[in-house]
Amino acid sequence: MSTTHPVATHVRPHAAPGASTLAVTGRVLRQLRHDPRTIALLLVVPSLLLALMDALWTEQPQVFNRVGLVMLAIFPFVVMFLVTSIAMLRERTSGTLERLLTTPLPRPALLLGYGAGFGLAAALQAAGTTAVGFGLLGLQTAGPLGWVVLIAMVDAVLGVALGLLCSAFARSEFQAVQFMPVVVLPQVFLCGLLVPRDQMAGWLQAISDVLPLTYAVDALQEVGSHPAATGRMWADLAVVAGAAVLALGLAPAPLRRRTSCALGRPGRAAAAAPGAVPATPTPGTASWPRPGRRSPSAGTTARRSGSSPRPRGSTRRWCTTTSAARKSCSWPPSRHRAIPTSCCPPCSRAARRSSVRTCSGWCSGSGTGRAGPPGSR
């Protein structure tokens, strides 16, 4: 339709290296642009929290100065971690990730594109928070502001990179959000904000030493107390950047191209797995080939029933459905008024569990784009 050339002779164009990374970055930013509220939250919330802290410590400005500075490292890290892991997870659950993996887009380009897009958002956020902190709230450092912004930005990219890495291990939004207390909070506790690092127990210090956020905080504290950039600040910054690169480098590995079960496919809970009972024609009924019957439960039961075909006439149930659902569930088509509940996983499950006979109108294979029940795997 878009070409008059025979496909076989068509010279296949290729996206230039780097172009696909840019395409992903552009797309991520465009998605953000269509979501002004998220942009507003990204830009405003850290500044508001900083103002809240300022109010909290009006009597002790030196405490606010210490904590506020550390917060400039913590906010972008936490926010970017969350935003990125959720964005990546959405990509997975919406099926677009699987689709992208069938296109020529290399996986590192996908991740780099994400990193660059959210990194840019993070830079804006860091600049905004720094401006508010120093311009309005009276934060002070011995060193120049530029370093503060730079450190906050590198730190935000670290959050992006860790978010990308962790999201590969999350199967649902709930899990992704749980990674925050697991991955992020220990770093916040041990970075020297709550208790100065030299007052921690030895083993806590040892843990703190291997957590990258520690180095971002240390770098900011260096800027806070020295008028010029110190070697230690650069070393800290290098560690943070190195950790971000490492996380980005590791992230493609768990992002498998081939999966045994597409993750997050709606309505594909294990309980909906088939018993695959060879349907035995039931005397007296139109012997339509029944769809692969759903087993009472996944796993062993299904296996057992898979090897012992039994007549199903007595246990057959029908559910009444909306006409839309009937259309998409039309196997067998048109013959029957009602649909076998086995055609529609939620219905079959509901019907088994109770006397519920009414289909919610959700059917596997429905083209309405409606999502099924939250994946329960």
Added chain:
Amino acid sequence: MDAAVTVNHLVVDRGRHRVLHDLSFQIPPGQVTGLLGPSGSGKSTLMRALVGVQVVRSGEVTVLGRPAGSAALRSRVGYVTQSPSVYADLTVRENARFFAALYGVGAAAADRAVADVGLADAAGQLVRDLSGGQMGRVSLACALLGRPEVLVLDEPTVGLDPVLRVELWEQFHALADRGTTLLVSSHVMDEAGRCDRLLLLREGRLLSDSTPAELRARTGTDDLEEAFLRVVREQQAEVAA
């Protein structure tokens, strides 16, 4: 001409279940092959194996002479998933242009693909504001703009009104006439007659691989739905015997 797709003794497990049992078949190039079977029979799984995103237990899948999923195939094989996999928070045009950039074709090709699926008027709309059928067509447009030689479409016509369905089938045949190999799945038998070839899948086993005419002749009925029934009964009789 060589087959566009060759599947040899393909076995796929999902979770602890065997979903595809030892499938072997070939798909000829430049034709529309229909993959028909009830919901849950393994159509989507088979398609995932063809585009190389499904872990397979054993067997071989060769597409255009290469193992399915190899890097060289990714710009030559298009895949439209069953549920529309496009970005709901982008406009139709932005979606198309994004995929166009991945395939290395220009924005003009993206806009043409959007027009080809009849969405020119909705190009500036956010995908989440579209109807289910329209979303499906956006998804289709994003696969077409790479000008794939093999196009794998998972239930592309579900939920579409009859007029659109006919139009889409005409498009499929137009593509096939230009040399594209199409594999189109469906769980409604009334689409079977529109295919050049039919693969009937049931419970992960291939019941039949023939043209619609051959199927009609073999089963002695003009009604493909009835023909499918008879094939199932035949097979059951064999199993029982």
